[in-house]
Amino acid sequence: MRVYNFSAGPATMPVEVLERAQSELLDWSGSGMSVMEMSHRSKEFVGIAEAAEARLRSLLGVPEDYAVLFLQGGATGQFAAVPLNLAGPGATAAYVSTGAWSRKAISEAEKYLEVRTVADEAPTNYSTVPAEGSLQVPGDAAYLHYTLNETIGGVEFPYVPDAGDVPLVTDASSTILSRPLDVSRYGVIYAGAQKNLGPAGLTLVIVRKDLLDRARQETPAVLDWTAMAGAGSMLNTPPTLAWYLVGLVLEWVEEQGGLPAMAVRNRDKADLLYRAIDGSGFYSSPVEASARSWMNVPFLVPDPALEKPFLEAAAEAGLSGLGGHRSVGGMRASLYNAMPIEGVQALVDLMTDFEKQNG
Numbered sequence: 001m002r003v004y005n006f007s008a009g010p011a012t013m014p015v016e017v018l019e020r021a022q023s024e025l026l027d028w029s030g031s032g033m034s035v036m037e038m039s040h041r042s043k044e045f046v047g048i049a050e051a052a053e054a055r056l057r058s059l060l061g062v063p064e065d066y067a068v069l070f071l072q073g074g075a076t077g078q079f080a081a082v083p084l085n086l087a088g089p090g091a092t093a094a095y096v097s098t099g100a101w102s103r104k105a106i107s108e109a110e111k112y113l114e115v116r117t118v119a120d121e122a123p124t125n126y127s128t129v130p131a132e133g134s135l136q137v138p139g140d141a142a143y144l145h146y147t148l149n150e151t152i153g154g155v156e157f158p159y160v161p162d163a164g165d166v167p168l169v170t171d172a173s174s175t176i177l178s179r180p181l182d183v184s185r186y187g188v189i190y191a192g193a194q195k196n197l198g199p200a201g202l203t204l205v206i207v208r209k210d211l212l213d214r215a216r217q218e219t220p221a222v223l224d225w226t227a228m229a230g231a232g233s234m235l236n237t238p239p240t241l242a243w244y245l246v247g248l249v250l251e252w253v254e255e256q257g258g259l260p261a262m263a264v265r266n267r268d269k270a271d272l273l274y275r276a277i278d279g280s281g282f283y284s285s286p287v288e289a290s291a292r293s294w295m296n297v298p299f300l301v302p303d304p305a306l307e308k309p310f311l312e313a314a315a316e317a318g319l320s321g322l323g324g325h326r327s328v329g330g331m332r333a334s335l336y337n338a339m340p341i342e343g344v345q346a347l348v349d350l351m352t353d354f355e356k357q358n359g
């Protein structure tokens with residue numbers, strides 16, 4: 001029996017993808033072996049890898065002058081890779097602080113350069129994003145970094161910040177592929193796979209090619225975008241199984257109608273849940289309406305003592321992964337691409353019942 005899994009990541013996968021992987025597990029396409037047993041240099045695996053990149057380029061509309069890298073080390077690895085690849089020692093970079101993940105990106109970057117925090121949403125307890133047009137980016141900044149979607153706080157940028165001529169860098173881990181994205185506005189987009197792309201173990205980096213060839217001498221080879229781009233992301237053994245599974249997820253997204261179709265589905269799912277929260281007088285959202293995430297929806301019950309009974313009732317109803325992040329408590333429902341609207345409806349039904357019994 002499968003449950004509706006609202007976990008923030010690793011997260012629910014499309015059941016069609018799991019079934020396909022199951023059917024190909026022992027013998028991939030007549031090769032007589034599993035993908036996880038193949039050499040990454042084999043014709044078969046190189047074909048799998050290239051097909052995944054081509055699908056990603058087509059789905060996201062990645063322009064020709066961008067490199068697409070399939071790396072390891074997670075988004076956390078990229079917190080270090082970004083300063084190492086884009087700025088020399090003593091440089092300054094601009095960061096926007098909208099919550100837990102941007103703060104982690106900032107403290108990692110501080111090991112390598114001077115961070116100028118150009119907006120900090122701490123005064124609203126990270127329930128907002130800076131107003132559009134309000135960012136003052138110093139002209140000498142090596143780049144401007146922001147977190148497109150704060151997975152823990154549930155805050156998502158509804159616009160692309162204007163960084164002028166300064167390269168724009170974003171952590172898109174928990175929102176990539178949830179709706180169309182204008183890649184050409186960015187210098188670098190990176191994302192860990194385990195939210196919306198597939199299983200853990202793979203990190204996607206999309207980098208404009210004119211930003212290559214700037215890495216510091218001491219950059220570890222596995223974090224060096226230029227070296228990795230030159231080696232087709234196979235400077236060392238890549239996470240082959242995760243790469244293959246991400247390819248299957250991309251194929252699934254294509255079959256659903258691509259990113260415009262995902263956007264409609266994801267907006268409908270988020271609307272359904274936010275309407276239930278706002279209409280109840282029992283549940284509440286800690287996030288300002290204009291900055292609410294479509295992917296991660298934190299919500300509160302009126303008394304923290306009701307959290308445990310809520311999660312127990314949810315588990316009974318086959319709804320899993322609804323506890324808020326350990327740093328903030330409350331509830332959080334992650335509504336990634338693979339979560340069907342039926343799952344969100346089941347959550348809303350549970351919330352209505354729970355409110356009747358406890359309101």
Ligand SMILES: *Cc1c(COP(=O)(O)O)cnc(C)c1O
Nearest residue numbers: 074075076101151171173174192
């Ligand atoms: C999950 C997440 C991370 C951390 O990813 P790791 O793969 O654990 O390094 C970073 N940023 C955001 C926005 C995330 O959602």
